[in-house]
Amino acid sequence: xxxxxxxxxxxxxxDFFRPSVGFAAVKLLEDAGCVVEVxxxxxxxxxAFNSGDRADxxxxxxxxxxxxxxxxxxxxxxxxxxxxxxxxxxxxxxxDPNWQPRADAFAAKCFExxxxxxxxxxxxxxxxxxxxxxxxxxxxxxLRELGVKAQPRRLLATVADLSLTEMQDADxxxxxxxxxxxxxxxxxxxxxxxxxxxxxxxxxGTLLAGDLGCLMNMAGKLARDGGGIKVRHVxxxxxxxxxxxxxxxxxxxxxxxx
Amino acid sequence: MSxxxxxxxxxxxxxxxxxxxxxxxKEVTDRLRDHPTGVVPARGHLAPDGRVALFADMVxxxxxxxTRVNAAADVPKAIAEFLRRHNLPPTVRRGEDARLAAxxxxxEKTLEVTLGPSDGHxxxxxxxxxxxxxxxxxxxxxxxxxxPTTLNFLPDNHIVLVDAKDIAADFESVFARLRARYGxxxxxxxxxMITGPSxxxxxxxxxxxxxxxxxxxxxxxxx
Amino acid sequence: MTQAATSPRFKENARAALADGELQKSLKILxxxxxxxxxxVADKLPEFDALRDAARDIKNHTLAHLDLYLEEYERxxxxxxxxxxYAVTAADARSIILDIxxxxxxxxxxxxxxxxxxxxxxxxxxAVHSITPVETDLGEYIIQxxxxxxxxxxxxxxxxxxxxxxxxxxxxxxxxxxxxxxxEPETLLAEARAVLREKFLAADVGIxxxxxxxxxxxxxxxxxxxxxxxxxxxxxxxxxxLTSIEKLVPTLEDVAEFLRVLARSATGQEMSVYTTLSxxxxxxxxxxxxxxxxxxxxDNGRSAMLGGQxxxxxxxxxxxACMNHCPVYQAIGGHxxxxxxxxxxxxxxxxxLIGIDKAGNLPNASTFCGRCEEVCPVRIPLPxxxxxxxxxxxxxxxxxxxxxxxxxxxxxxxxxxWLYGFATDLAARVLALxxxxxxxxxxxxxxxxxxDRRDFPAPQGATFxxxxxxxx
Numbered sequence: 001x002x003x004x005x006x007x008x009x010x011x012x013x014x015d016f017f018r019p020s021v022g023f024a025a026v027k028l029l030e031d032a033g034c035v036v037e038v039x040x041x042x043x044x045x046x047x048a049f050n051s052g053d054r055a056d057x058x059x060x061x062x063x064x065x066x067x068x069x070x071x072x073x074x075x076x077x078x079x080x081x082x083x084x085x086x087x088x089x090x091x092x093x094x095x096d097p098n099w100q101p102r103a104d105a106f107a108a109k110c111f112e113x114x115x116x117x118x119x120x121x122x123x124x125x126x127x128x129x130x131x132x133x134x135x136x137x138x139x140x141x142x143l144r145e146l147g148v149k150a151q152p153r154r155l156l157a158t159v160a161d162l163s164l165t166e167m168q169d170a171d172x173x174x175x176x177x178x179x180x181x182x183x184x185x186x187x188x189x190x191x192x193x194x195x196x197x198x199x200x201x202x203x204x205g206t207l208l209a210g211d212l213g214c215l216m217n218m219a220g221k222l223a224r225d226g227g228g229i230k231v232r233h234v235x236x237x238x239x240x241x242x243x244x245x246x247x248x249x250x251x252x253x254x255x256x257x258x
Numbered sequence: 259m260s261x262x263x264x265x266x267x268x269x270x271x272x273x274x275x276x277x278x279x280x281x282x283x284k285e286v287t288d289r290l291r292d293h294p295t296g297v298v299p300a301r302g303h304l305a306p307d308g309r310v311a312l313f314a315d316m317v318x319x320x321x322x323x324x325t326r327v328n329a330a331a332d333v334p335k336a337i338a339e340f341l342r343r344h345n346l347p348p349t350v351r352r353g354e355d356a357r358l359a360a361x362x363x364x365x366e367k368t369l370e371v372t373l374g375p376s377d378g379h380x381x382x383x384x385x386x387x388x389x390x391x392x393x394x395x396x397x398x399x400x401x402x403x404x405x406p407t408t409l410n411f412l413p414d415n416h417i418v419l420v421d422a423k424d425i426a427a428d429f430e431s432v433f434a435r436l437r438a439r440y441g442x443x444x445x446x447x448x449x450x451m452i453t454g455p456s457x458x459x460x461x462x463x464x465x466x467x468x469x470x471x472x473x474x475x476x477x478x479x480x481x
Numbered sequence: 482m483t484q485a486a487t488s489p490r491f492k493e494n495a496r497a498a499l500a501d502g503e504l505q506k507s508l509k510i511l512x513x514x515x516x517x518x519x520x521x522v523a524d525k526l527p528e529f530d531a532l533r534d535a536a537r538d539i540k541n542h543t544l545a546h547l548d549l550y551l552e553e554y555e556r557x558x559x560x561x562x563x564x565x566x567y568a569v570t571a572a573d574a575r576s577i578i579l580d581i582x583x584x585x586x587x588x589x590x591x592x593x594x595x596x597x598x599x600x601x602x603x604x605x606x607x608a609v610h611s612i613t614p615v616e617t618d619l620g621e622y623i624i625q626x627x628x629x630x631x632x633x634x635x636x637x638x639x640x641x642x643x644x645x646x647x648x649x650x651x652x653x654x655x656x657x658x659x660x661x662x663x664x665e666p667e668t669l670l671a672e673a674r675a676v677l678r679e680k681f682l683a684a685d686v687g688i689x690x691x692x693x694x695x696x697x698x699x700x701x702x703x704x705x706x707x708x709x710x711x712x713x714x715x716x717x718x719x720x721x722x723l724t725s726i727e728k729l730v731p732t733l734e735d736v737a738e739f740l741r742v743l744a745r746s747a748t749g750q751e752m753s754v755y756t757t758l759s760x761x762x763x764x765x766x767x768x769x770x771x772x773x774x775x776x777x778x779x780d781n782g783r784s785a786m787l788g789g790q791x792x793x794x795x796x797x798x799x800x801x802a803c804m805n806h807c808p809v810y811q812a813i814g815g816h817x818x819x820x821x822x823x824x825x826x827x828x829x830x831x832x833x834l835i836g837i838d839k840a841g842n843l844p845n846a847s848t849f850c851g852r853c854e855e856v857c858p859v860r861i862p863l864p865x866x867x868x869x870x871x872x873x874x875x876x877x878x879x880x881x882x883x884x885x886x887x888x889x890x891x892x893x894x895x896x897x898x899w900l901y902g903f904a905t906d907l908a909a910r911v912l913a914l915x916x917x918x919x920x921x922x923x924x925x926x927x928x929x930x931x932x933d934r935r936d937f938p939a940p941q942g943a944t945f946x947x948x949x950x951x952x953x
Contacts, residue, residue, distance in 0.1 A: 010945050010946070012895075012905075014945060015905065015944050015945045015946055016905050016908075016909050016940055016944055017909075017938060017939075017940045017941070018938075018940075018941055019941055019942075019943070019944060019945035019948055020941060022945035022949070023945070023948075038945075038946065038949050038950075038953075040898035040899060040902060040946070041898055041946070042894060042895040042896070042897075042898045042901040042902075043891070043895040043901075045895065047888065047891060048888055048891070048892055048895075049868075050849065050868060050871070051871060051875065051880065051884065051888055052868065052870075052871030052872035052873070052874055052875035052876070052880070053872075053875050053885075053888050053892070054872055054875075056888060056889075056892035056895075056896075059892070059896055060892065060895050060896055063896060063898070067898070140848065140849070140850035140851055140852075141849075141851075144850070144851035144852070144854075144855055145851065172808060172850075172852070173808040173848050173850035173852070175808065175848060176848065177847070177848025177849060177850070178848075178849075179884075180845075180846070180847065180848045180849075181930070181931060182928070182930040182931055183845060183846075183884075183930070184492070184495070184809075184845075184846050185930035185931065185933060185934065186495065186496055186499055186934075187495055187499070187809055187812050187813060187846065188848075189933075189934040189935070190499055190812040190813075191808045191809070191812055191848075192935070216937075216938050217935070219936075219938055220921070220931065220935035220936045220937055220938060221934070221935045221936075223921055223935075223936035223938075224923075224934060224935050224936045244941065245920055247938050248920055248921040248936055248937075248938040248939075249920050249921075250918055250919055250920045250921075251917075251918040251919070251920045260567070261566075261567040261568060261569050261573055262567040264567075264569050264780075265567045265569060265726065265778070265780050265784060266548055266551070268780065268784035268785060269547050269548045269551070269726070269784045269787060270548050271788065272784055272785060272786075272787035272788025272789075273545065273547070273548065273787060273788065274788070275548070277548050277549065282546055282549060283549060285542075285546060286546050286549040286550060286553065286731075289542075289731050289732060290553060290696065290697050290731060290732060293697065293731075293732040293733065293734045293735075294732075294734060295734050296532075296535045296539070296734060296735065296737070296738045297528050297531045297532050297534075297535045297738065297741075298528075298737075299526060299527075299528045299532075299741070300527070300528070301526070316751065319751075320750075320751070320752075320754070353768075374768060375768040375769040378678065378682050394751045394752040395751070395752075396752055396756075401764075401767060401769075401770060402764070402766055402767055402768075403766045403767070403768050406767075406768045406769050407711070407715050407769050407770060408715060408716070408768075408769045410711070411708050411711050411712050411715065412712070428737070429733075429736075429737040429740065430734055430737055433733040433734065433737070436733075437733075443557060443697055443698055443699075444698065444760075445698045445700055445758060445760045446760070446764070447759065447760055447761060447762070447763065447764050447767055447770050448715070448757060448758065448759050448760070448770065449700075449757070449758040449760075450711070450755065450756075450757050451752070451755070451756040451757070451758075452754065452755060453750075453751070453752040453753070453754050453755075453756075454754050455754070456706070456707055456708040456754060456755075457706050457707070457754055458619045458620075458670060458706060458707050459514070459636070459706075459748075460618070460619040460620035460623065460636060460637070460638050461619070461623075461638070461641075461643050461646055461666040461669050461670065462507070462510070462641075462642060462643050462666060463510045463514045463636070463639075464643075464666040466666055466667055466670045468670075468674070469619060469670060469674065469706065469707035469708065469709070470617065470674060470677065470678070470681070470707045470708045470709045470712055471707065471708025471709075471711065471712070471754070471755065472708075
């Protein structure tokens with residue numbers, strides 16, 4: 001399976017806020033034998049789609065499909081964006097004789113990063129090292145739309161010196177929900193407060209997840225409420241690239257990889 | 259147009275039909291006639307003794323109590339024992355069910371048995387179940403003079419006899435027997451499917467027995 | 482006029498709910514009692530998921546043939562001596578029931594739990610016409626004396642503590658000794674049982690809902706744990722079933738499928754205590770039972786739903802699993818939704834019944850986490866249906882102008898990746914610079930909703946694409 005051409009859909013949040021996750025994704029894909037390319041890209045269109053703006057969502061989707069459909073696979077380091085491409089793009093074009101087949105073919109090649117590594121590339125281990133306890137939050141779209149649950153845990157188990165403690169309600173929403181967190185901020189706050197309390201209660205040093213939206217939400221809450229646990233994207237740990245400060249952490253804190 | 263006409267017109271308009279389409283009518287007629295069986299859990303499909311044991315376990319889990327007797331002759335004694343155990347006066351009300359009438363009540367001289375529906379003043383009643391479902395520990399009782407419905411709900415203590423052979427694996431078996439007894443498309447006025455004594459958890463989700471119906475449900479399985 | 486909805490004030494309702502300490506304490510119960518038990522009982526039944534598929538398929542088949550099954554059902558009810566009445570609107574339902582009660586010279590009416598009764602505002606209407614309705618389900622009774630709506634479709638008084646209930650009992654049951662012990666749930670229940678027993682026996686008319694209507698036999702089915710529904714429908718001389726057209730189920734075998742998923746999904750019980758099939762009035766040899774049996778079939782917008790995008794919602798069997806598992810419901814409880822139906826099912830159903838202009842907040846206040854759909858026993862795609870409502874709002878320009886502007890702005894750039902790349906790289910580097918070494922913002926303009934209670938992580942610097950293109 002080596003030499004597969006993968007189009008990396010880096011996602012707008014990673015592109016803008018945390019490029020290091022994008023580079024971690026590239027490393028993981030290249031280590032697995034893929035050739036990675038990054039076409040010019042913007043957004044998957046989910047904000048428009050979830051806000052009921054089908055027209056804009058469709059226009060954006062046409063662009064994404066055109067830019068990416070020639071790749072063997074399209075890999076996305078985010079459950080919610082991958083869910084948009086894989087589960088919802090076909091819905092956007094249902095009944096359109098020109099676009100439906102293209103959208104279906106495209107969607108079938110889209111994968112969330114960790115599930116791609118494990119389920120498609122057959123990766124069984126990483127060669128990373130990370131001393132410390134981590135706990136893992138299951139982002140809703142990845143979990144319920146794409147079935148991403150066992151795969152990150154399987155790979156984390158192969159990271160040297162790392163131990164994983166499960167938090168209570170790991171699979172319950174963190175309250176981000178895209179536009180939800182700014183439209184209904186008090187409710188979102190109540191939900192994320194429960195989530196970070198559960199994360200803290202594990203005693204783990206680091207909180208991981210596969211979705212930057214969730215991670216920024218949880219990290220932002222933790223930072224405001226006294227910290228106590230660092231927040232990273234799971235790709236950073238699996239790629240052994242934890243030099244960058246954790247999410248929302250101060251910049252002088254350069255961390256060693258071990 | 260009557261309200262009925264309006265509702266049917268609206269339904270048919272939404273479905274894009276006029277109601278005369280033969281294929282649709284056939285589907286409905288067929289389903290009502292054939293009443294196909296759906297997914298039936300394997301759980302209750304045991305040998306007869308296994309079914310009875312499962313039934314008893316499920317009843318107990320639902321806070322009912324169960325005892326088994328070998329012969330009809332032992333039933334009045336079992337009833338008297340139950341009443342004594344719970345410091346209840348030795349009196350029960352029953353319906354006209356022939357199987358109840360045929361019990362040797364005279365063996366329990368102290369036990370007073372009255373006849374008829376309940377008016378709310380009885381503390382204990384005894385019914386004979388039509389059948390039971392092992393899958394969930396559920397009794398099936400039918401309305402009528404034989405086993406008046408009020409006996410199932412008004413008295414604080416409800417004693418129910420069920421024949422071991424009538425403890426079925428699943429709901430479907432009991433429904434089939436009801437059809438055989440009452441006819442196709444027919445049911446008695448009421449079929450009560452009862453699983454344990456009355457309960458409520460409406461106050462702080464604390465479970466309490468005896469909400470409005472009986473506080474105690476005691477089942478006597480007769481071989 | 483249906484019950485007045487406060488759904489337009491959802492945000493204020495939610496704010497109040499979040500600040501309500503008693504409510505927050507009460508809501509914690511959802512985790513252990515409803516969620517934990519459902520999982521346990523579902524795990525014990527290997528066929529559970531297959532049953533959910535079967536239940537969905539039966540409902541779909543029934544809805545596709547609803548007119549024909551309704552005709553069959555009506556024929557069977559009438560053959561047994563029962564009466565079927567059709568109500569197009571809530572007002573129709575109320576006046577049909579009033580007529581039946583007046584014909585029976587009813588003064589006192591007992592009621593089993595019925596969401597339809599809430600939907601049409603029956604209790605207040607009867608009271609205004611000098612007929613006293615008494616709720617007999619303990620939770621419904623408690624909220625009736627508080628003049629509240631239920632906050633959960635299965636556990637109407639979920640939001641209350643026993644102290645609150647005791648205070649209400651003291652206020653209302655004035656004939657009882659004022660210093661009696663009402664400390665524990667048992668004493669409260671005993672009092673309610675005694676008070677309501679009198680009502681059961683004195684009622685002229687009993688009104689219940691129906692969990693299911695069986696076309697094969699013309700039966701109505703109620704499912705309770707208390708037995709109040711049975712006393713309501715057995716003792717008075719008139720029994721009225723107030724229900725809606727989509728409750729139809731074809732056969733008894735079909736009923737079995739639903740019984741296998743209903744209690745398990747609702748409360749985590751294998752079966753509710755009392756599942757009762759009622760078929761018509763007293764028969765010749767019956768020593769008890771009502772002399773009249775009436776079924777009032779409410780439409781109130783449901784037939785219209787059959788032809789549209791929201792048809793799947795008609796499969797709902799009112800188990801409450803969706804709201805039990807919803808992080809939003811768990812945070813704010815049921816009253817915040819402002820009407821009869823809360824949680825995810827309320828978010829989808831309410832706009833169909835009272836209009837998206839009034840109920841718009843409900844399908845918007847969701848993270849689309851999908852837990853509701855995951856547990857729905859009839860597999861209703863609730864998040865997708867909520868999204869359909871958002872599409873309707875967008876088309877009708879009901880969303881706030883700022884949101885539309887924001888989306889247009891975003892879409893403008895998102896459709897021009899070259900321009901997007903340029904603008905975002907600039908913005909990211911500026912923001913990174915502004916945040917200095919802190920790595921985050923405590924405050925950002927236009928982002929107060931976020932930064933009021935959370936810090937906002939700062940970008941690392943140049944965007945991924947900018948860095949990538951420099952290297953490749």
